[in-house]
Amino acid sequence: MSDKFSTIEGQASYGVGRQLGEQLAANSFEGIDISAVQLGLSDAFEGKESVVSMQDMQIAFTEISQRIQKVQEEAAAAASEEGDKYLADNGAREGVVTLESGLQYEIITEGNGDKPGYDSTVRTHYHGTFISGDVFDSSVTRGEPAEFPVSGVIAGWTEALQLMPVGSKWRLFVPQHLAYGERGAGAAIPPYSTLVFEVELLDII
Numbered sequence: 001m002s003d004k005f006s007t008i009e010g011q012a013s014y015g016v017g018r019q020l021g022e023q024l025a026a027n028s029f030e031g032i033d034i035s036a037v038q039l040g041l042s043d044a045f046e047g048k049e050s051v052v053s054m055q056d057m058q059i060a061f062t063e064i065s066q067r068i069q070k071v072q073e074e075a076a077a078a079a080s081e082e083g084d085k086y087l088a089d090n091g092a093r094e095g096v097v098t099l100e101s102g103l104q105y106e107i108i109t110e111g112n113g114d115k116p117g118y119d120s121t122v123r124t125h126y127h128g129t130f131i132s133g134d135v136f137d138s139s140v141t142r143g144e145p146a147e148f149p150v151s152g153v154i155a156g157w158t159e160a161l162q163l164m165p166v167g168s169k170w171r172l173f174v175p176q177h178l179a180y181g182e183r184g185a186g187a188a189i190p191p192y193s194t195l196v197f198e199v200e201l202l203d204i205i
Contacts (some may be wrong), residue, residue, distance in 0.1 A: 029064050049147060076182065076192045083176055085195030086131045089172055103156050104173035111167020115151050116204050123147045125200040136188050145202055154179050161201065169200040
């Protein structure tokens with residue numbers, strides 16, 4: 001380890017740099033020049049005159065923002081198209097029911113208990129994947145059921161839960177407009193994602 005990192009000040013300074021780097025990596029753009037970032041950071045900290053005019057920086061920021069938006073729009077369109085095709089093919093499978101809303105479900109186990117209402121709170125086990133099969137969330141993996149109000153989840157779940165008797169296990173195929181739509185859900189679920197859930201309704205509480 002370099003001597004500069006053997007002091008509290010050096011370690012804290014490096015930590016600041018790491019945090020800034022992590023934030024930048026999470027909100028970066030294609031072609032970013034780290035050496036230019038370092039120079040800009042150093043010049044600003046030391047109060048030096050900017051080597052790039054404010055006008056040129058603003059033009060550059062606008063151009064980069066437009067590029068990022070274009071990439072996001074193309075990715076969203078592709079995800080939406082892929083989801084629509086998946087649902088069209090899936091809806092043709094035997095045993096898959098397609099509702100007027102576009103929600104699809106497949107009964108794995110049919111329970112014989114009561115059905116929750118819109119204002120009910122339920123306990124469930126669930127396993128959520130993208131249409132690729134990649135898992136994004138799972139109470140099954142965590143080993144702990146989830147409790148929530150029927151009215152407080154995505155629209156596809158709200159609709160399906162009111163049709164499910166307690167003791168049922170269904171596979172839900174949720175179109176993007178009944179899931180997280182154009183906004184997605186943070187870093188976990190991209191915009192316009194069609195989602196697949198295995199949902200077991202354990203109880204109404």
